[in-house]
Amino acid sequence: MNCIQFPILSTITYLPLAGIVGILLINKDKHALIRWLAFITTVVTFLVSLPLYFCFDQTTWNMQFVEKVPWIEAFGISYHMGIDGISLLLVLLTTFLSALAVLSTWTAVTQRVKEYMISLLFLEIGMLGVFCALDFFLFYVFWEVMLIPMYFIIGIWGGPRRIYAAVKFFIYTMSGSVLMLLAILTLYFMNFKATGHYSFNILEYYDLNIPVQAQFWLFMAFFLAFAIKVPMFPFHTWLPDAHVEAPTAGSVILAGVLLKMGTYGFLRFSLPLFPNASIDFVPVIMVLAVIGIIYGALVSIAQSDIKKLVAYSSVSHLGYCMLGMFALNTEGVEGSLIQMINHGLSTGALFLCVGMLYERRHTRLISEYGGIYKVMPWFATLFLITAFSSMGVPGLNGFIGELLILIGAFKANVWLGLIATAGLVLGAVYLLWMYKRVIYGEITKEENKSLKDMTSREWVYMLPIVVFMFWIGLCPRPFLNTMHASVGHLLEHVNQHRVVSTAVAGCNLSR
Amino acid sequence: MESIIAQISFQAIYPEIVIAATAMIILLLQAFSPRESKKVMGYLSLAGVILSALMLLGSPGGTEYSFSGTWVIDNYSRFFKLLFLLCTGLTILISLKYLKEEGIHHGEYFAILLFATVGMMIMVSGADFITIFLGLELMSICLYVLTGYTRGRQISNEAALKYFVLGSFATGFLLYGIALFYGAAGSTSLKSLADITVRNSFQNYTIIIGMVLMIIGFGFKIAVVPFHMWTPDVYQGAPAPITGFMSAGPKAAAFAALIRIFVEALPSARNEWVDLVWILAVLTMTVGNVVALVQDNVKRMLAYSSIAHAGYIMVAFIAAREMGISSVLFYLLAYTFMNLGAFAIITVIGGRNEERVNVQDFAGFGYRNPVAAVMMSLFLFSLAGIPPTAGFMGKFYIFSAAIKEGFLGLALIGVVNSVISVYYYLRVTIAMYMKEPETAPAGTMGAVLFPPAIIIAILISAYGVLRMGIFPSDFIQIAQQSLIAIK
Numbered sequence: 001m002n003c004i005q006f007p008i009l010s011t012i013t014y015l016p017l018a019g020i021v022g023i024l025l026i027n028k029d030k031h032a033l034i035r036w037l038a039f040i041t042t043v044v045t046f047l048v049s050l051p052l053y054f055c056f057d058q059t060t061w062n063m064q065f066v067e068k069v070p071w072i073e074a075f076g077i078s079y080h081m082g083i084d085g086i087s088l089l090l091v092l093l094t095t096f097l098s099a100l101a102v103l104s105t106w107t108a109v110t111q112r113v114k115e116y117m118i119s120l121l122f123l124e125i126g127m128l129g130v131f132c133a134l135d136f137f138l139f140y141v142f143w144e145v146m147l148i149p150m151y152f153i154i155g156i157w158g159g160p161r162r163i164y165a166a167v168k169f170f171i172y173t174m175s176g177s178v179l180m181l182l183a184i185l186t187l188y189f190m191n192f193k194a195t196g197h198y199s200f201n202i203l204e205y206y207d208l209n210i211p212v213q214a215q216f217w218l219f220m221a222f223f224l225a226f227a228i229k230v231p232m233f234p235f236h237t238w239l240p241d242a243h244v245e246a247p248t249a250g251s252v253i254l255a256g257v258l259l260k261m262g263t264y265g266f267l268r269f270s271l272p273l274f275p276n277a278s279i280d281f282v283p284v285i286m287v288l289a290v291i292g293i294i295y296g297a298l299v300s301i302a303q304s305d306i307k308k309l310v311a312y313s314s315v316s317h318l319g320y321c322m323l324g325m326f327a328l329n330t331e332g333v334e335g336s337l338i339q340m341i342n343h344g345l346s347t348g349a350l351f352l353c354v355g356m357l358y359e360r361r362h363t364r365l366i367s368e369y370g371g372i373y374k375v376m377p378w379f380a381t382l383f384l385i386t387a388f389s390s391m392g393v394p395g396l397n398g399f400i401g402e403l404l405i406l407i408g409a410f411k412a413n414v415w416l417g418l419i420a421t422a423g424l425v426l427g428a429v430y431l432l433w434m435y436k437r438v439i440y441g442e443i444t445k446e447e448n449k450s451l452k453d454m455t456s457r458e459w460v461y462m463l464p465i466v467v468f469m470f471w472i473g474l475c476p477r478p479f480l481n482t483m484h485a486s487v488g489h490l491l492e493h494v495n496q497h498r499v500v501s502t503a504v505a506g507c508n509l510s511r
Numbered sequence: 512m513e514s515i516i517a518q519i520s521f522q523a524i525y526p527e528i529v530i531a532a533t534a535m536i537i538l539l540l541q542a543f544s545p546r547e548s549k550k551v552m553g554y555l556s557l558a559g560v561i562l563s564a565l566m567l568l569g570s571p572g573g574t575e576y577s578f579s580g581t582w583v584i585d586n587y588s589r590f591f592k593l594l595f596l597l598c599t600g601l602t603i604l605i606s607l608k609y610l611k612e613e614g615i616h617h618g619e620y621f622a623i624l625l626f627a628t629v630g631m632m633i634m635v636s637g638a639d640f641i642t643i644f645l646g647l648e649l650m651s652i653c654l655y656v657l658t659g660y661t662r663g664r665q666i667s668n669e670a671a672l673k674y675f676v677l678g679s680f681a682t683g684f685l686l687y688g689i690a691l692f693y694g695a696a697g698s699t700s701l702k703s704l705a706d707i708t709v710r711n712s713f714q715n716y717t718i719i720i721g722m723v724l725m726i727i728g729f730g731f732k733i734a735v736v737p738f739h740m741w742t743p744d745v746y747q748g749a750p751a752p753i754t755g756f757m758s759a760g761p762k763a764a765a766f767a768a769l770i771r772i773f774v775e776a777l778p779s780a781r782n783e784w785v786d787l788v789w790i791l792a793v794l795t796m797t798v799g800n801v802v803a804l805v806q807d808n809v810k811r812m813l814a815y816s817s818i819a820h821a822g823y824i825m826v827a828f829i830a831a832r833e834m835g836i837s838s839v840l841f842y843l844l845a846y847t848f849m850n851l852g853a854f855a856i857i858t859v860i861g862g863r864n865e866e867r868v869n870v871q872d873f874a875g876f877g878y879r880n881p882v883a884a885v886m887m888s889l890f891l892f893s894l895a896g897i898p899p900t901a902g903f904m905g906k907f908y909i910f911s912a913a914i915k916e917g918f919l920g921l922a923l924i925g926v927v928n929s930v931i932s933v934y935y936y937l938r939v940t941i942a943m944y945m946k947e948p949e950t951a952p953a954g955t956m957g958a959v960l961f962p963p964a965i966i967i968a969i970l971i972s973a974y975g976v977l978r979m980g981i982f983p984s985d986f987i988q989i990a991q992q993s994l995i996a997i998k
Contacts, residue, residue, distance in 0.1 A: 074987040075911070112878070137907075141898040148892065151937075155945045163945050167937055174897075174933055178926035181907070185914045185922075 007067045008051065009081040012095065013128040015045040016121035023121075028114040035106055038117035042099035042124065049095040056088055058481050061489035063134060063203065072137070076198030080135035085486030086267050086337065087131045089479065090260055093344045094131065096468075097256040098124040100461040101249040104352050108248055108359055109157055116157055119149040120249060127257050131264060136184045136200040140177070143261065147173055150250070150258065158245035165238075165245035172238040176228035183221035187273070190214070205273055206493070212276045219277035222270050229262030232285075232322060233292035236315045243311035248355030251307070255314050256348035260340045263321045267337070271325075272490055275497035278326070285326045286412070290419050292319030297426035301433065306357070307364045309434055310350045313390065316423060317343045323420055324405030328494060332408020333487045334480055339401030341479070342472065346390040346398055349465045353383045356458055357438075360451050366434060371443035375451045380439045382454070382462050387431045389469045392424060397472035523577040523584055526563040526570075526592060527632050533559025534625035541618030552618040553607045556625055557600060564596045580700055581639035587840075590993035591635040591767045594844055598760035599628045601851045604968035605858050606752040612863050613661055613750070620660060624756070627653035631764035635771070640689045640699040643768050647685070647732070650761055651678050658749040658757075664864065670748025677731065677741040685728030691721030692776075701776040708779050719783055725772065726787065732765035734818050735825065736794040743806075746814030751861050751868070754810055755854025758817040759847040766824060766843060770836060773828075774995050781831070788829050789921065796822030796928040803935045807869050809857055812935055813850070816894060819932060820846055826925050827909040830916035833994055838908035840990040845901035845979050849893040852972030855965050856887045862959070870942050877944040880959055884943045886973050893976045895936040896929045901979035908987075 019041025023034050057064060063082035071079040083091060102120060109116050126146025133139035147170055155166030184200075191208055192198050210218065228235045239259075243251050271278050296316030303309035321343070324336030356379065357372075358364055373380035385396070392398035402424065410417035443449055454462070472479055521528070537552050544551075567589055574585040602624065610616040630653060633646030655678065659671025689699065695717040696704040708718060730738040746754045773784070799819030806812035820842075827838045860876065861868045877884040893902035906929060913922040961969075979986050 072982075072984050072987065074984060074991065115881075141903075144898050144903070148897065152944065155941065163941055166945070167934065167941070170937060171930065171933060175927075175930045178930055179923075182910065182914065182919070182922055182926055185911050186919070188911070189915055 007081075008048070009065050009083065009132045010067055012045055012049045012052075012091070013081070013125055013132060015048060016041055016098075016124045019121045020118050023114060023117055026114070028112075031110070031113045034113050034117050035102070038121060039099065039102045041121060042095070042102050045124065046095040046099045049092055052083065052088060053092060053482070056085075056482060058085070059485060061085065061485040066134070068134075071135075075137070075200070077137040077200050078135050079138060080201060081132040081138075082134045083132055085483035086490070087264065088482050089337070089341050090131045090257075090264055091128060093260070093341055094124065094127045094257050096464070097252060097344060097348055098127075100348070100352070100465065101252045101256075103457060103461040104252060104355055105247060105249040106457055108355060112156065116153070119153050120253070123149040123153070123253060127253075127261070130261050134202050136188070136202055136205070138200075139202070140181060140184060143177060144174070146258070146261075150254070153250040154242055154246045157247045158250070160245075161241070162245045165241040168238050169242040172228055172235075176225035176235075179221040180225035183218045186214075186218060202268070208273070210274065215274040215277035216280070219270060219274040219281060222265065222274070223281070226262040226265040226270065229265065230259060230318050230322065231262070231315065232288055233295055233315065233319070234288075236292070236296075239315065240308055240311045243314070243351075244305065244307050248351060248358070251311075251351040251355075252348045255310075255351060256344040259314065259318055260344060263318065263325065263336065263340055266322075266325055267333070267490065271328075271494050275494040278494060279328070279498050282326050282328065282412070286323055286409070286416050289319045289322035289326065290416050290423070292316065293323065293420055293423035294426065297423050297430060300430040301426065303430075304366055305364045306354045306366055306434060306438065307351070309366075309430060310347060310354060313350075313427070313430065314343070314347055316427060317347065317390070319423070320402060320405050320420065323416070324401075324408050327405070327408035327412035328491065328498075329408050329411050330487060330491060331404045332412065333491060334483055335401050335404025335406075335408055337483050337487065338397075338472070338476065338479060339405060342389070342397040342401045345465050345468055345472075346386060349382075349386040349462065349469075350390060352462065352465075353379070353386055356454070361447060366437050368445060369438040369448060370441045370445070371439075372448065372451065373439045374443060375449065376453045378454045382466060383439065384435065385466055385469065387435050389473070391427045391431045395470070395473050397469045397476075399473060400476045519579075520575075520577040523575065523582055524636075526566045527629050527636075529563040529566065530559055530625050530632070531629050533562075534622040534629070537618045537622045537625070541622070544618070549610075549616040549618060550607065552621050553603055553610075556621040557603050559625065560596050560600045560603065560628075564593060564600075567592055567596070576638060578642075580702065581642045582636055583638040584636060585995065586993040587767070587771070587995045588632075588635040590840055590989065591763060592632050594763055594847060595628055595631045595635075595760050598756060598763070598847050598851065599624060601847075601855070601968045601971060602752050602756040602760075604964045605755065605851070605855045606750075607964045608962040609750065609752050609858050613663075615661060615663075620657070623653045623656050623660075627657065627761070631760055634764045635767040637768065637771075638701050638775075640692060640701070640772075643772070644685065644689060647765070647768065648682065650764060651682070651732075654678075654753075654757060654761060657753045658745055660753065661750050664748075666748040667750065668748075670745045673741055673748075674745045681728050681731030681738070683728075684724050684731070688721045688724030688728060691717050691724065695721065701772065704776040705778060708777055718777075718780070722777060722780060722784060723787070725769075726784065726791070729765050729769040730791065733762050733769070733821050733824075734795075735791050735821055736798040736818065739795070739798070739818050742818055743802075743811050743814045746817070747808055747811045751810065751854055751858040751865060754814070755851045755858075758813070758854075759843075759850050762817070762821065763843040763847065766821075766828075766839065770828060770831070770839065771995060774831065774836070785829060788825060789918075792822050792825035792829060792921065793924050794822075795819065795825060796925060800928045800931040800935075804931065806935070807871070809868050809870060809873070809939065810865075812870070813853065813857075816932065816935070817850070819928065820894075822928070823906060823909055823925055826913050826918070826921050829921065830912040830918055832912070832916060833991070834908075834915055835912040836994055837987070837990040838905070838912045840993055841908050841979075841983075841986060842905035844986065844990075845893070845905040845976070848972045848975030848979065849890045849900070849902055852969055852976065853887065853890040853894065855968045855972065856883055856890070859883070859959055859961055859965055870938050871946070873939055873942040874946040876942070876959075877940075880961070883959070883961060883969070886969050887943065888940050889973055889976060891936040891939055893980070895933045897933075899977070899980045901976045901983075904980050904983045 066082035068080045071077045129142030151170045231239050300309045300312040321336045324332040389396040389398045392402040627650050630646045630650030637643035655675040661667040696707045734742040803815035827835045893900035896902045896906040910922045
């Protein structure tokens with residue numbers, strides 16, 4: 001299965017650890033050295049992760065690059081890593097954004113740089129682990145461990161209400177995940193009853209035919225954990241706080257990768273493990289998703305703080321991901337997956353742009369800006385591309401994702417599809433209106449007259465994102481191909497149960 | 512009833528003899544030694560602890576009765592004895608500097624500590640109610656004294672008195688329970704009680720009342736709600752190293768004895784006590800965690816947290832099959848590491864007269880003592896049950912056992928509680944990393960100096976916490992091999 005004949009997933013996951021050790025050895029006052037080492041570590045991690053894409057076999061839905069060694073044998077826990085078409089792009093997104101995130105805080109974080117970089121690298125380990133783990137226990141460990149660095153990133157380097165935001169983030173996510181832990185344990189004993197041996201192997205659980213009634217409760221427990229992480233309306237309230245208070249890199253990672261852990265969870269666990277419950281929950285989740293889309297967009301329109309606006313736009317965008325996923329057809333799920341990547345790129349880039357403005361002016365209020373294009377033409381251009389990408393203008397990445405999702409949604413439910421389409425318009429409203437107020441017009445504030453345009457460092461981290469935006473937008477085939485087999489298999493698995501449940505329902509009726 | 516051949520094998524109590532002898536040597540030396548060389552007493556007692564532990568490690572496995580069946584050595588008691596010795600050893604390391612700073616550097620301190628250890632060791636090896644009671648009392652009386660050891664401080668005196676009075680009450684309950692058992696079985700041995708209960712299939716109300724009294728008596732010792740009232744005051748008043756010791760060692764000893772009694776003597780009584788203990792467990796977890804939320808004194812907060820942890824352990828106790836009991840052993844060991852680690856750091860930060868034990872006293876600690884703060888965070892995250900730490904693995908083990916036995920509701924309450932607990936553990940990390948000391952006196956702004964003995968204690972604890980969290984296999988195996996044969 002592993003065409004590289006090398007534990008590449010573990011290498012990628014733990015490479016940041018090497019960086020952490022290196023940074024620990026450096027004197028804490030040598031900021032430049034620490035930054036460089038962190039940056040080099042993340043870049044190397046990204047480069048090492050590239051072979052995943054090139055060696056990836058797109059024709060199969062099987063797990064690839066699998067590593068499996070016994071870990072805690074008494075419980076049947078093994079160290080089991082592997083990726084398929086669903087996780088591949090997310091792993092790449094993580095390594096890609098982590099490198100950019102380090103670069104983006106080059107000058108923004110000047111205090112406790114050492115601890116900061118260690119936290120960022122630690123976070124990367126946790127995120128990669130979540131996407132690669134194929135053992136439930138291992139997955140849970142990574143899922144929880146990533147809370148710690150994020151908590152510190154928000155709480156130490158964040159804005160004025162950082163402590164509140166950090167604690168809220170921690171408790172909210174944790175309360176969702178402990179229920180998931182109980183559900184995992186329940187599955188574990190169910191699996192034992194069915195197979196006679198203890199195992200936390202996720203793939204093994206896929207074949208477990210869980211009784212429909214149990215599926216309901218288990219689905220609920222997982223749903224809460226993932227819905228909080230996504231975050232779905234109405235579990236989203238931690239997100240604006242965390243986003244607004246977090247430093248730029250924190251926001252980039254939070255929006256770019258962390259939220260994807262929730263949507264990924266639905267794809268990896270909820271759908272294949274509880275197909276009947278998933279099908280039953282489709283109406284609820286699709287309605288919640290559409291509410292999230294509209295609500296997120298409306299609240300974004302009302303924001304006076306750019307960062308808050310972007311944060312709420314995440315609620316809206318993630319609504320699209322959920323909508324597409326639970327349309328339960330190829331277009332919807334693939335659109336949802338590609339939209340996860342898109343959101344990572346677009347919203348990540350939006351946060352980076354906000355960060356650039358903030359670094360120059362130390363305010364995020366829209367009213368403080370205006371006429372920026374006169375002093376920062378390049379920034380204005382990139383910002384425009386980013387905004388376009390976020391609102392789904394054709395030719396850019398967002399369009400592909402949203403189009404696929406909407407096709408999927410229309411297939412599943414015309415009315416919800418229509419409302420979701422209206423959300424697109426609202427998306428254009430808040431982004432363009434914000435863009436107009438920040439970039440166009442006359443320079444009203446004296447301080448804005450002397451703003452510097454993009455520095456070379458900022459170019460370095462913005463350009464790759466823009467390249468990817470166009471790449472996915474103009475030529476999405478290669479990206480979609482990677483996920484095709486896995487998504488197809490997943491849907492086949494789920495829809496099989498749709499047939500079964502309708503058949504059972506039909507039997508009951510005929511009686 | 513089969514007669515047990517009277518045999519006295521001193522070999523069976525060698526580890527206890529070593530500890531007791533060390534304690535007595537220290538008392539003798541104390542009388543003749545010059546005033547300054549007290550440090551040597553600490554190291555001497557440490558040597559005794561290590562020697563005793565080596566003897567335990569070297570002893571052959573298997574179950575063996577001696578002293579006319581009143582004494583049993585099995586893997587279960589070996590496990591706990593090693594745990595107590597670990598706990599005592601760490602406490603000695605933590606105490607050295609503390610005693611010097613407080614000006615109470617006497618040899619007696621170590622002697623009393625060692626006697627308490629002997630008491631705990633007797634408790635887990637007792638196969639007879641009288642033996643268990645003897646051990647319990649030896650331990651308790653030593654603890655009363657240790658609680659009041661910083662006699663210059665009023666709060667310490669008050670704590671000792673409170674502990675003594677309430678502890679005596681508990682003893683009374685326990686003794687009454689034992690008397691009732693004796694009345695029913697005609698013997699004080701656990702075995703004969705087991706025979707009676709199996710035969711009578713629990714129609715005997717004497718035994719049921721005895722059991723309830725037993726739960727109350729031990730409930731006091733392990734600080735189960737509603738018998739926990741003494742805990743916060745005593746934990747706050749006792750010297751910091753002793754607080755750490757009390758929350759780990761004696762608590763584990765009481766749990767060990769309780770489990771032995773219920774598994775060995777009352778195996779058929781499960782249905783009779785499950786509901787009662789269920790309610791106690793829920794109360795203990797919830798009250799412990801909720802009240803801990805509002806504590807400003809870290810020692811007091813950890814006292815309530817230790818109440819909550821007793822609640823988690825009771826969850827496993829309710830699911831008292833193999834997995835449940837092995838998870839108790841695992842958890843108690845994990846708790847020893849993380850709690851003593853935390854108390855080692857608190858002892859140092861607290862400084863002279865324990866003036867700095869409030870949450871806000873930790874402000875800025877993360878930057879003054881980065882390594883120690885990281886360690887403290889590690890212990891706190893472990894207490895909160897966040898991977899990859901021993902605390903997480905322990906909770907995972909306990910909740911698996913509960914779910915396996917069908918106590919899903921209990922597990923649910925347990926995990927909800929552990930989310931609540933996160934908040935107060937986070938408060939300390941918030942203070943350490945996210946707050947600056949506001950009105951700190953000039954002298955406290957610098958880094959706190961950590962003496963080598965405490966560094967060793969912290970490192971051992973940190974190693975334990977991480978090792979049990981990341982590679983728990985060995986420990987799980989040890990816990991599984993240390994079960995009492997379950998009937």
